Amino acid sequence: METEIILETLELVKRFGSFTANDRLSLAFRKGEIHALLGENGAGKSTLMNMLSGMLSPDEGQILFRGRPVAFASPREAAREGIGMVHQHFMLIPALTVAENVALGMKQGRSPFFGYKRACAAIRELSDRFGLDVDPEKRVSSLSVGQQQRVEIMKTLFRGADFIILDEPTAVLTPPEVKELFRVLRTLKENGKTIVFISHKLKEIREICDRVSVLRLGKLIGTTDQADTTSADLARMMIGRDIxxxxxxxxxxxxxxxxxxxxxxxxxxxxxxxxxxxxxxxxxxxxxxxxxxxxxxxxxxxxxxxxxxxxxxxxxxxxxxxxxxxxxxxxxxxVAYIPEDRQKDGLVLQMSIEENLIAKEYRSAPFSRGGIVNKRKVKLNAEEQIRKFSVKAPGPGAPVGRLSGGNQQKVILARELMLNxxxxxxxxxxxxxxxxxxxxxxxxxxxxxxxxxxxxxxxxxxxxxxxxxxxxxxxxxxxxxxxxxxxxxxxxxxxxxxxxxxxxxxxxxxx
Structure with a gap:
């Protein structure tokens, strides 16, 4: 019996100016599977997932969900259809309870108290069914990172999601929390949910995923059963060479x-x-x-x-x-410093790559003389560092906030090592x-x-x-x-x- 396809993309294209982030992507996701999306930083994974979850609209191509064409103008529309996304940086309000966060933005009955009670009951039922161990009346500020992630998963289930996208879900988890997350994901899979697992960690993909789709430079390199490949094969597909x-x-x-x-x-x-x-x-x-x-x-x-x-x-x-x-x-x-939070502490996202690269040296030669910045040398330096550190970017004048997280990190490393x-x-x-x-x-x-x-x-x-x-x-x-x-x-x-x-x-x- 053929496995049911729950979501399919046909020749999907997304451009940002002259840059093509997704180039004619055609993928199929099966009902009740954990499907890994693997690729280098800047390969187009986030762009694809943002289109599937309603945060972006494709320029060309089509998305089929449950066999029919769909076009989402917002994440709310995608959620109504049954698609939810758990972002790497959680979108929770610490001062509110779990139930208040989960039900936030949803229509309730005339009595807020009745609506809250009903939300708590629904959360307890979903928690028991999927083994989430979520207490609806606890404040989010009192929860561990792993518990907060389960609240985010609960938000998607509460809205009826059958297709759940997890963006780098283990990035901030301890080893025991990763183990607990994998237990939850297996339970979701057993209940017919489809999980898209975006990760750079080959070991985790090998442990939890059924199939793997690999993107490189915005193109689909291939989709393979995880059991039929090796970590070395996946790495080679991802970066085009042996590690x-x-x-x-x-x-x-x-x-x-x-x-x-x-x-x-x-x-x-x-x-x-x-x-x-x-x-x-x-x-x-x-x-x-x-x-x-x-x-x-x-x-x-x-x-x-x-x-x-x-x-x-x-x-x-x-x-x-x-x-x-x-x-x-x-x-x-x-003393050079690579901060933990690259976006908050390491870069000025609105500024260009070339400006961020000289952020610690703009007062001195060769980039400045007499208080006047030498724009030519600033640009030449940026072009050299972009080549040296393989930064994927439209050019040295591009805002650093437009880069993927990994490429932002390369800019920080280049800047710090420039100091010798x-x-x-x-x-x-x-x-x-x-x-x-x-x-x-x-x-x-x-x-x-x-x-x-x-x-x-x-x-x-x-x-x-x-x-x-x-x-x-x-x-x-x-x-x-x-x-x-x-x-x-x-x-x-x-x-x-x-x-x-x-x-x-x-x-x-x-x-």
Whole structure:
């Protein structure tokens, strides 16, 4: 018996000016399957999903849903038909309850109280049916990230969605939360729901998805059964070549300590954020900080840069205490910074690529003289960095906000490495990036390390920590736990430390 097709695209085209984001895409999604959409940053995945969910309209082609042509003028119209999308950045109001968030914008009866009660009952029924474990009367602000994601899934189910798009659903989840999400997705699949799973993580796609469609440069490269292919095959389809593992050299023993933290303590409104953080990074070394998101990673990077006040402790560069710090001074001292939130803290989205690339150097030569910016040199520099870092963009004058997340990250990395830094603080440097882009970032970081740069790598991706680091420490509830050489690091021990299962591990002071 032939499997029912719930949604199909026929020769779908979407252009932005002269740039073709989707080029005659024809795909078919089956009822009751988990279908992965894989592709490099800028391959056209988000554009396609935005058309399916009503956020964009195609320029050419057709969308068939349940066998008939559809055209959505808004996400509300798509939701009425049974298509829902869970975005990577959740669209919830923290001060409201789960039920209030889920029912927000929907028509209710004359009595708001009756409407709320009815919404709570419906949410409980859906929660039980699909194993979501969602309490409708809890405030969203009290929920973990994984629970908030389940609320977003609940919103789509509450509106009757049979076709659910998940955009990078595991990007902000802990390993236990990923496991719980996969349990929920399997239950949805068993109940006949179709899930489109957008992800860069081949390992997760191999674990949870039935079929995989691969996009490259806006075109469909192919659709394959996950069971009939390998991770290497999928990576090759995605980037058009084999992935090369980064070449690591063994760190030489000895060497001077370039960047140090001694006894950092920080708190806010009586809540402890960092406790007795001490470490040292040698010249030409990567110190990896592993940990589950939300255990003080952001606070640590901000304290080092002077963005977060400290109650005690000191930061040293080449043996000299830095005292009062702020980002401009740290840049002048040769400290590069890749922030966790590229859009909020790393870029000015309305400005062009070329302007963002010189954001830390626009006052000085070769980009400026006597307060006058040399536009020709700014443009030439941008063209060089775009080539060097394989940034997919219409041109150097394009607003950086128009780029995909991974290409925005490449712009940040290019800008920071242009400084030829002696120290780099890298927060989640490959979050949301495809394997090809991540490979590029890893190679650049290792090249900087090999030139003598001292790198503090802070990442929730344990595989990334294990691949790049010379030494590894674990951050848990604002404290640095056991520190180990990469060659001696045991995954089981690191995992237990990340979960706080080894509370008596010694604090590390690294020199």
């Amino acid at each position: 090369q593992a980064p070449i690591r050299r063994t760190r030489e023993s000895g060497g001077r300590v370039r960047f140090e933290a001694r006894g950092l303590h920080a708190s806010e409104n009586g809540v402890r954020l960092l406790k007795n953080i001490s470490f040292g990074i040698r010249e030409g070394e990567i110190l990896g900080i592993a940990g589950v998101d939300g255990n003080g990673q952001r606070e640590l990077s901000e304290a080092l840069l002077g963005l977060l006040p400290m109650q005690a402790g000191s930061v040293l560069l080449d043996g000299e205490e830095l005292g009062r710090r702020h980002p401009r001074r740290m840049t002048a001292l040769g 830094p002696g120290v780099m603080i890298a927060m989640q440097p490959t979050r949301g990036m495809d394997v090809g882009a991540a490979e590029n970032v890893h190679r650049r970081m290792l090249e900087a390390r090999d030139r003598g740069c001292s790198v503090l790598l802070i990442s929730t991706e344990l595989e990334e920590i294990m691949t790049l680091s010379d030494r590894i420490a674990v951050l848990y509830k604002g404290e640095l736990l056991d520190t180990m050489d990469r060659e001696e690091a045991e995954l089981d021990r690191i995992g237990m430390l990340m979960a706080g299962a080894l509370p008596n591990a010694a604090e590390a002071i690294i020199h």
